Amino acid sequence: MNANPLFDLTGKTAIVTGGNTGIGRAIALGLARAGASVAILARNQERNRATLAELKAIGPKAIAIGLDISQRAKLKPAVDQVERDLGPVDILVNNAGFAVLKPLMEHREEDWDSVLETNLTAAFMLSQIVARSMIPRRAGKILNVTSIGGFKGTPIYPSYGVSKGGMLQLTRCLAVELAPHNIQANSLAPGWTTTDMTDWIRNDPKYAAAKEQMVARTPAARFADADEMVGAALFLVSPASSFVTGADLIVDGGFFIA
Amino acid sequence: MAAPKMFDLEGRVAVVTGGNGGIGRAIAMGLAQAGAAIAILARNEEKNHATVEALKKLGVRAAAIKLDVTDRSALAPAMAEAERALGPIDILVNNAGISIQRSSLKHTAEDWDRVLETNLHSCFFLSQIAARSMAARGAGGKIINIASEYARFGGGGVVSYAAAKGGLVQMTKTMAIEFAPRNIQVNAIVPGWIKTDMTVPAQSGPFYQEILTRTPAGRFGEPEEMAGTAIYLASHASDFVTGAIVYADGGFAIR
Numbered sequence: 178m179n180a181n182p183l184f185d186l187t188g189k190t191a192i193v194t195g196g197n198t199g200i201g202r203a204i205a206l207g208l209a210r211a212g213a214s215v216a217i218l219a220r221n222q223e224r225n226r227a228t229l230a231e232l233k234a235i236g237p238k239a240i241a242i243g244l245d246i247s248q249r250a251k252l253k254p255a256v257d258q259v260e261r262d263l264g265p266v267d268i269l270v271n272n273a274g275f276a277v278l279k280p281l282m283e284h285r286e287e288d289w290d291s292v293l294e295t296n297l298t299a300a301f302m303l304s305q306i307v308a309r310s311m312i313p314r315r316a317g318k319i320l321n322v323t324s325i326g327g328f329k330g331t332p333i334y335p336s337y338g339v340s341k342g343g344m345l346q347l348t349r350c351l352a353v354e355l356a357p358h359n360i361q362a363n364s365l366a367p368g369w370t371t372t373d374m375t376d377w378i379r380n381d382p383k384y385a386a387a388k389e390q391m392v393a394r395t396p397a398a399r400f401a402d403a404d405e406m407v408g409a410a411l412f413l414v415s416p417a418s419s420f421v422t423g424a425d426l427i428v429d430g431g432f433f434i435a
Numbered sequence: 436m437a438a439p440k441m442f443d444l445e446g447r448v449a450v451v452t453g454g455n456g457g458i459g460r461a462i463a464m465g466l467a468q469a470g471a472a473i474a475i476l477a478r479n480e481e482k483n484h485a486t487v488e489a490l491k492k493l494g495v496r497a498a499a500i501k502l503d504v505t506d507r508s509a510l511a512p513a514m515a516e517a518e519r520a521l522g523p524i525d526i527l528v529n530n531a532g533i534s535i536q537r538s539s540l541k542h543t544a545e546d547w548d549r550v551l552e553t554n555l556h557s558c559f560f561l562s563q564i565a566a567r568s569m570a571a572r573g574a575g576g577k578i579i580n581i582a583s584e585y586a587r588f589g590g591g592g593v594v595s596y597a598a599a600k601g602g603l604v605q606m607t608k609t610m611a612i613e614f615a616p617r618n619i620q621v622n623a624i625v626p627g628w629i630k631t632d633m634t635v636p637a638q639s640g641p642f643y644q645e646i647l648t649r650t651p652a653g654r655f656g657e658p659e660e661m662a663g664t665a666i667y668l669a670s671h672a673s674d675f676v677t678g679a680i681v682y683a684d685g686g687f688a689i690r
Contacts, residue, residue, distance in 0.1 A: 408672025
């Protein structure tokens, strides 16, 4: 069987924020395997180097830029560097994010601001920068990695949930505004996935009950592997999704609908 | 560079109801291009024949079984015939559907029954039959239901269609939960306004303009644009996706 051109990314350039670990790393490697040149934008230089080596082993061009995306002034220069090194950006994956595990009533101003800045505002600003480059070319894909936490209330990671809810709505507004330019914006909402970010619920005895409830409520009765997000990401950044925009694709083993 | 194997359907057998025209045909062709053997279950023998010829040209095994999905007693025999011809079913696409444009007050019992039977009841029974076959083999499986924007939005003159599609979405979620332990994923696609025979009445006049204005993409979708979503949901690429309602609608639902 020949390669299915619907899912082929040969010749495309992609940015994946937070692309050096967890779901972001899995997506970055998946895009590279589908033929894309990939730039990862992430803070930890050691992990950047490790993931970059994996990307380069796959084949297409790849770069890593050490970047804290909460530093707004550095976003445009980073995208410029990607376009200089790899070419005009065809695909943006807004994946970087983190959670503060505190109830709202214990949230400090800095907690709130840092979560909203990294998870939501940076995604907005990068989308704006990248879409400006995509519009004249009349093509592009923006993929926001959201979360089932964006749909549900929770006292454990509330500001994260708010940021992801905002990101879902950002996706819809980008989709509507950019559709006339043939740019699709969609969201991939992972359910509970085995990554460093969910280490607390998987391993901290303090959250044992929460973990038990979570698994009991998930029809697939398990955590996802980060690799299980790759198919959804490839679908949403490839020609296969040409008429899909503003969609929330939930990848959660059925948690959301149970 | 080769696209990842995760979207390959080689060695899989798919049944597509209403697979001889419109979205159903485009999905059948897409699944075939990804390597699946295809059985189309549909009424019109001439269109069945033409579609099977087109499928075979893609180099896959294909069969057409004449079936009116409202004939309940014919469902199990048709599925058995598909399995005899091609092998055990791995993928079921419940696509066959009709619409009767008539106000709620003018809907007759026959109108209601015919639409519900075609668009909902047959999907239930066919899913039951397919899931039994999949569960017995323990190899997992995929059920894809073709829903509609009318599962979510109301609209004048489509009471039976909307009720059936709304039911189909809830059926999708329920079966997704029930079948998850058997590794059978059940998902739905919501096509937006797509250029097919079924939407010809909406392809001209003021309603057409209204649709274009409301659809962010500013156009009707082509039936072929549904194939990518179907391949994704039929393949191992979506093995942790179940009970999902995937909109392929140019943004219609989110404006």
